Amino acid sequence: MEIGTIIHKVRSCPSTNDLAEQLALAGELEGTVIIAEEQTKGRGTKGRSWYSVHGKGLYLSVILRPEGPDISLLPLVAGLAAKEAVMSATGLDIRLKWPNDLICEKKKLGGILCESNFLGNRVNYVIVGIGMNLDHEPDDFPEEIRFFVSSLKIMTKRSADRDLLFSCLWRALNYWYGLFREGKNDEIVRAFEESMAVVKGKKIIILRDESQISGFYAGIDSQGGLILEVGGERIHFYSGEILTIEYE
Numbered sequence: 001m002e003i004g005t006i007i008h009k010v011r012s013c014p015s016t017n018d019l020a021e022q023l024a025l026a027g028e029l030e031g032t033v034i035i036a037e038e039q040t041k042g043r044g045t046k047g048r049s050w051y052s053v054h055g056k057g058l059y060l061s062v063i064l065r066p067e068g069p070d071i072s073l074l075p076l077v078a079g080l081a082a083k084e085a086v087m088s089a090t091g092l093d094i095r096l097k098w099p100n101d102l103i104c105e106k107k108k109l110g111g112i113l114c115e116s117n118f119l120g121n122r123v124n125y126v127i128v129g130i131g132m133n134l135d136h137e138p139d140d141f142p143e144e145i146r147f148f149v150s151s152l153k154i155m156t157k158r159s160a161d162r163d164l165l166f167s168c169l170w171r172a173l174n175y176w177y178g179l180f181r182e183g184k185n186d187e188i189v190r191a192f193e194e195s196m197a198v199v200k201g202k203k204i205i206i207l208r209d210e211s212q213i214s215g216f217y218a219g220i221d222s223q224g225g226l227i228l229e230v231g232g233e234r235i236h237f238y239s240g241e242i243l244t245i246e247y248e
């Protein structure tokens, strides 16, 4: 079933990822979307919370049931789709910060949290949670993150057109997930590299567990890992986050 054919809308829930997981466990079909106006326990990556105030942001989760066991590219697929949707709906220039932060003018506009469930070595479902800052004013963000984040409204100077954004998102998700299902991994990785907020050869610092590793960004590998060149050696990261980027 195409993504976005079935949509459950709720006013409030702890986390759309949790709601999607309950539905997936009860047998809900692939492609089903859960959208909330607010989340009381929105989750981000690395165990962080995702600030989800009522009516300002986009909080949604998609249930996927990919066939192969190789799901490592799904966060990239979701990032590409979210980036494309925002660009089509607003005209903003969006870049991706590995693994899947949406960046506009060096500020974070949104993020993605993919959570998977296996039955033995078979994927049962993957929940793709997408969060975006839509109508926030600077004062709507907690002070400690205000400098690092932005919203579509701050960037475009007008309220986000949610219906347009949703229709662009379903189209882009179906396109990129379709490529994933066809095994067009090279195309996905190439597109992701082209969308990255940093160009190859630039200095970045990766935070993994508690340690910071500094090196030169050298690309994305076929599994969706980030390649860092450190002292002439290439290290592949499959978890972690980019802490600082030398943009120019």
Ligand code: BTN
Pocket: 014, 015, 016, 017, 018, 039, 041, 042, 043, 044, 045, 046, 048, 050, 058, 059, 060, 061, 101, 110, 111, 112, 113, 129, 130, 131, 132
């Ligand atoms: C990140 O840390 O960048 C990822 C944020 C993901 C937030 C979204 S909002 C919808 C879904 N439900 C959650 O609890 N988290 C994701």
